[in-house]
Amino acid sequence: MVTAHHAPGETRPGGRTARTRQAVLAAVFEELGDGGYAALSMERIAQRSGIHLATLYRRWRCIEGMVCELLADLSADVLLPDTGSLPGDLRALSHAIGAFYGDARRRSLIEAVVSAAARDPEAEAVLREFFDARLTLAGRMVVRAVERGELPADTDPKEVMSALGAPFYYRILIARRPVDAALAESAATAVWAAARAGAYARPDGAPAKGAGEG
Amino acid sequence: MVTAHHAPGETRPGGRTARTRQAVLAAVFEELGDGGYAALSMERIAQRSGIHLATLYRRWRCIEGMVCELLADLSADVLLPDTGSLPGDLRALSHAIGAFYGDARRRSLIEAVVSAAARDPEAEAVLREFFDARLTLAGRMVVRAVERGELPADTDPKEVMSALGAPFYYRILIARRPVDAALAESAATAVWAAARAGAYARPDGAPAKGAGEG
DNA sequence: GGATTAACGCGAACTTGCTCGCGTTAACCA
DNA sequence: TGGTTAACGCGAGCAAGTTCGCGTTAATCC
Structure with missing residues (x-):
């Protein structure tokens, strides 16, 4: 042997x-x-x-796998801002996202990943889990804000972060135009106003939970 | 002859x-x-x-052309609500969009169109023009609201409508989960609050224009 | 250093998607 | 009703993209 x-x-x-x-x-x-x-x-x-x-x-095996791996690679070094107030945090993160997608190659990458997910179940799982994890992480920003009393206790952190990201992906995938600072500013302002108005409240009124929702 | x-x-x-x-x-x-x-x-x-x-x-020529044609076909019969107030109009339209995308086939169609646009320049042009026309049309709802004094005069109608649609496409393409009434409700509430807060104001402060932007 | 074996390079074979030429069908108009 | 020809059906042929078998290179551990 x-x-x-x-x-x-x-x-x-x-x-x-x-x-x-x-x-x-x-x-x-x-x-x-x-x-x-x-x-x-x-x-x-x-x-x-x-x-x-x-x-x-x-x-x-195929291109789908490559672009998924590339996405994970590129997004590895993105830090969460902590300015002390939610509007400040939202603006900082929104502009960080805006800067990230200011590069046409990253916009093309998102297109590629979405296309991959549409065709390959494995890629779909990767995409879903990737963004879910990212939302959970970014949601801490909202949890802190709720603890500071800036937002209603029944605010859903992930919903808030989804709403922050949505305009960027709409711009890239649907409107198909470049991402600029004006969009980042608009997204941050909109989410802050909407969150305060209770647009992202949980239907059942459950209080906001921490990152670990296991 | x-x-x-x-x-x-x-x-x-x-x-x-x-x-x-x-x-x-x-x-x-x-x-x-x-x-x-x-x-x-x-x-x-x-x-x-x-x-x-x-x-x-x-x-x-290819599948890309088919899905583009199908999208135009399916979306032909969507009417603009006119309830007399912008929050009412937004809710109505948002739930109409939600109902439209409640069908998994229509969600798959959007995936297909976006994938097509990512690969075929012709399909990209079709997609871009299609949504641009749709935003311009739906923007009338916002123009009416501005005329009624419900929103600031410098509100950009297309930006408002983009913001209404964005959460749906994020849900379909990125989060990859079904569209439900809760999402429609959230989107309408959020956009109304954000628009009132001036999140969709034109940078130069120009007044809202009609549908024809020449 | 030396042995072992993943990971890689190479080209041929294979599969799939797409195109082409030709005969047939059925819209369209007089 | 009949003539013209766009649109269609059909199968062969072509060109990608993808896989396979085998020899070579270079990690990894002793």
Whole structure:
């Protein structure tokens, strides 16, 4: 019996594997820059990244998987603002989102992910869970505001954060125009006014809960 | 010279052509019902409609064209409410939108159209113009409200209507959950509060204009 | 360093989606 | 009613995109 060096069947995350991963995701991102999702093809990604076509299919199966992974990668380093007041937090986050989607490649990425989710159940699950986690996280901002007495106790944090994001995705996916600071400002102002008016109150009037809703 | 019966090169919109068109669009809509956009393929549409594959490609070139045409078809008969007050109009329209997207096939159709727009420039133009026209039309509701003095004079009608629609498309495309009456109610309440707070004021403070913005 | 084996490169084979040419059907008009 | 021809049905042919088998490279551990 050959004492296995590192449990045969295990993956090798380091070195070359990580390099190809980076090369491919970078290539996808750049490809989104010229031509958007329309011009995205396995062949072009292979050429741009210098990674062989067969390798791409082996690791990601299809483009859907790539764009999902890229989204998670790019969104990793986004911090929650904490200015001390909800309107301040909303403005800060809204402008952060606006700046993020100011880049056409990121807008194309969102298009790509939504398209992927529409066709591939696996991609759909990734997308859903990704945004759910993000809403839960950002919802803390609202929880703090409720604790400070800025909003009604029955305000649903996730609904508030959905409402903050919605105008951006409408702009990108439906109106199909660039995202600018004016949109960010409008979104923050609108959500703050709507939340104070009780538009995001839970139907059953349950009090706002913390992040862990397990 | 043969006196042309109906200008050679002309199309023949009646009879068989109209029938196949109806059969195909109906088949697309039904296909969206079982399996959504993922299961949509030219071959399946051909089988379900009983129209030959080559005919589909000749008339629509690709699936993108079909879903765009279907969207225009389905949305043709949507009326603007006129209850006498903006909050009333907003609630009515919001619930109409909610009812429209209560059907999973229509949600799948929107996914399909957005996916189509992401890949095909022609489909993108169709989508953009379609929603732009719709916003302009619905904006009349806001123009009336401004004239009644319910909203500031510098309110941008299209921005208000965008804000009303945004939560639905966020729910469908990003959150990927069904649309319900609670969402419709929330959207209407939110937009009304936000509009009164001046969230949709034009940056330059120009007064609200009519539908024709030339 | 040396042995083991994931991960990769390469090209051929395969599958799928799409197009083309031709004969047939049925709108449209006189 | 009959002539003209757009629109359709049909199957073969073409061009993508995708998979497979095998040899090579380079992580990983001893």
